[in-house]
Amino acid sequence: MTDADVVIIGGGHNGLVAASYLARAGRSVVVLEARGQLGGAVAGERTFPGVDARLSRFSYLVSLLPDKIISDLDLDLELRSRTVGSYTPVGDHGLLVERPEGDATRASFAEITGNEREYGAWQRFHADLERFASVVAPTLTEPLPQVGEIRRRVGDELMDALTARPIGDLVTDRFAHDVVRGTVLTDALIGTEADVHDQSLVQNRCFVYHVIGRGTGEWRVPVGGMGAVADALVGSASAAGAELITEVAVTELSREVDHWRAVTADGRSWQAPVVLANCARWTLDRLLGKATAKPAGNQIKINMVLQRLPTLRSGLDPKIAFAGTLHVHQSYRELRAAHQRAMSGQLPAPFPCEVYCHSLTDSSILGPELVKKGWHTLTLFGLHAPANLFDEPGRSIAVEWAVKASIKGFLAEPLYDCIATDANGDPCFELMTPLDIEAELGMPGGHIFHGDLSWPWRDDDQEAETPAERWGVATEHPGLLLCGSSSRRGGAVSGLGGHSAAMAVLDS
Numbered sequence: 124m125t126d127a128d129v130v131i132i133g134g135g136h137n138g139l140v141a142a143s144y145l146a147r148a149g150r151s152v153v154v155l156e157a158r159g160q161l162g163g164a165v166a167g168e169r170t171f172p173g174v175d176a177r178l179s180r181f182s183y184l185v186s187l188l189p190d191k192i193i194s195d196l197d198l199d200l201e202l203r204s205r206t207v208g209s210y211t212p213v214g215d216h217g218l219l220v221e222r223p224e225g226d227a228t229r230a231s232f233a234e235i236t237g238n239e240r241e242y243g244a245w246q247r248f249h250a251d252l253e254r255f256a257s258v259v260a261p262t263l264t265e266p267l268p269q270v271g272e273i274r275r276r277v278g279d280e281l282m283d284a285l286t287a288r289p290i291g292d293l294v295t296d297r298f299a300h301d302v303v304r305g306t307v308l309t310d311a312l313i314g315t316e317a318d319v320h321d322q323s324l325v326q327n328r329c330f331v332y333h334v335i336g337r338g339t340g341e342w343r344v345p346v347g348g349m350g351a352v353a354d355a356l357v358g359s360a361s362a363a364g365a366e367l368i369t370e371v372a373v374t375e376l377s378r379e380v381d382h383w384r385a386v387t388a389d390g391r392s393w394q395a396p397v398v399l400a401n402c403a404r405w406t407l408d409r410l411l412g413k414a415t416a417k418p419a420g421n422q423i424k425i426n427m428v429l430q431r432l433p434t435l436r437s438g439l440d441p442k443i444a445f446a447g448t449l450h451v452h453q454s455y456r457e458l459r460a461a462h463q464r465a466m467s468g469q470l471p472a473p474f475p476c477e478v479y480c481h482s483l484t485d486s487s488i489l490g491p492e493l494v495k496k497g498w499h500t501l502t503l504f505g506l507h508a509p510a511n512l513f514d515e516p517g518r519s520i521a522v523e524w525a526v527k528a529s530i531k532g533f534l535a536e537p538l539y540d541c542i543a544t545d546a547n548g549d550p551c552f553e554l555m556t557p558l559d560i561e562a563e564l565g566m567p568g569g570h571i572f573h574g575d576l577s578w579p580w581r582d583d584d585q586e587a588e589t590p591a592e593r594w595g596v597a598t599e600h601p602g603l604l605l606c607g608s609s610s611r612r613g614g615a616v617s618g619l620g621g622h623s624a625a626m627a628v629l630d631s
């Protein structure tokens with residue numbers, strides 16, 4: 124006697140995607156979520172007491188979530204384009220990339236680099252990336268393609284450039300300017316601690332996922348914040364009949380003849396022939412009693428609410444500068460130096476980070492009073508801050524100082540003068556290190572992808588006999604499938620881990 128056709132460990136967004144697909148197909152599904160809230164890193168929260176701002180507390184932008192999943196699951200979701208791609212302060216000037224790119228972008232490249240060539244190189248590079256993305260993106264909702272097929276369609280030259288040698292080599296070949304190189308290379312380092320020239324190519328894999336979403340690599344703003352994505356998925360899964368149970372941490376998983384038994388911290392247990400692990404692979408191993416190497420995250424995240432946007436030394440309107448991704452100390456040389464410092468056990472100085480204002484594109488996350496007062500949200504994501512630099516979860520004064528020092532150079536006034544205060548008179552400022560992320564979400568080591576990313580395809584000689592192998596969600600155990608960021612194509616806010624796991628179950 125079992126309790127459900129499928130038990131899902133974890134109610135992150137991938138777990139919810141799987142639950143919704145399977146329940147719609149008539150399977151009985153139980154989702155067991157450790158936290159009091161569903162969605163995992165896809166979450167919207169009123170973080171600061173008395174401040175009516177629903178922040179995307181963890182993840183904040185969406186690129187990899189395919190339209191197919193949105194329409195299959197009837198998700199009531201709007202993803203809005205930003206009007207600015209990025210802005211990178213350079214001395215008293217800055218490199219502006221509009222969306223779509225126009226005359227101001229061309230002029231900005233010419234001003235910063237002193238020539239027309241670099242923008243031409245930028246356009247050619249992005250045309251290449253779009254060609255690559257247009258081949259790979261449609262395969263993401265299909266069984267894993269073989270690498271040979273991708274290579275045949277992309278062409279040897281581009282395939283080798285992106286997947287056979289370090290991305291740092293390609294970018295330094297294509298671009299001459301330190302800032303332009305860095306602006307491109309940050310996509311290789313978000314959630315991945317590596318040098319851009321690392322021979323392991325772990326940074327290339329990270330880069331690939333950052334540029335293939337929807338065949339364009341565009342990162343869009345979820346209207347209503349990430350909480351709206353979680354709400355849409357919870358609504359879809361519940362409407363389909365999935366049972367979503369919160370505050371139940373699975374502590375043990377064992378195989379019993381023809382089914383799995385998941386035991387929870389409160390002593391209850393659930394049995395099912397199929398179990399999907401939305402938790403990290405490392406967590407799953409622990410539930411099975413197996414010790415494996417723990418992943419380590421490398422980022423800090425800061426959530427803020429501001430009474431006004433700070434002015435910039437460059438004089439650019441902050442409504443333009445903060446509307447896209449504002450790169451701070453992310454030039455090629457600075458990124459390399461920051462990695463070296465992190466490897467020697469020190470916080471980067473200056474701290475490479477990127478800053479972005481959600482409420483400029485979508486003010487619906489703020490209550491009407493705050494909109495009227497001109498308040499804004501601000502997100503800061505800092506790189507090269509590996510988990511081993513921190514002793515324990517909790518406020519890290521050293522990081523706070525490092526970030527302050529890093530951002531003050533491009534602002535015409537202290538950011539801290541712009542930060543709003545909450546009902547207790549405390550600044551609306553929340554800083555999370557990888558250890559805080561682990562404590563909040565159970566992501567091992569605070570690794571935002573549950574571990575290093577894999578290529579979104581399989582080798583030509585890699586066997587794929589079972590549906591789980593074909594969809595990249597197999598474990599070595601029958602009836603136990605990966606269903607989250609640890610699955611082959613699962614990293615980031617994509618729903619792909621959940622989609623692949625559900626398809627593998629339905630194909631069996």
Ligand SMILES: Cc1cc2nc3c(=O)[nH]c(=O)nc-3n(C[C@H](O)[C@H](O)[C@H](O)COP(=O)(O)OP(=O)(O)OC[C@H]3O[C@@H](n4cnc5c(N)ncnc54)[C@H](O)[C@@H]3O)c2cc1C
Nearest residue numbers: 133135136137157163164182183184373402607608615616
């Ligand atoms: C700070 C931060 C910023 C990010 N920014 C972006 C971004 O802007 N865009 C983007 O695409 N990606 C971003 N990411 C990455 C992205 O959010 C994650 O890769 C993705 O959301 C993971 O989804 P998931 O469903 O696979 O896992 P998770 O979101 O980790 O959900 C797993 C769930 O399983 C639960 N769980 C774990 N163990 C157990 C257990 N034993 N029993 C029961 N439940 C358990 C957890 O509580 C959690 O709810 C960011 C991540 C972080 C942390």
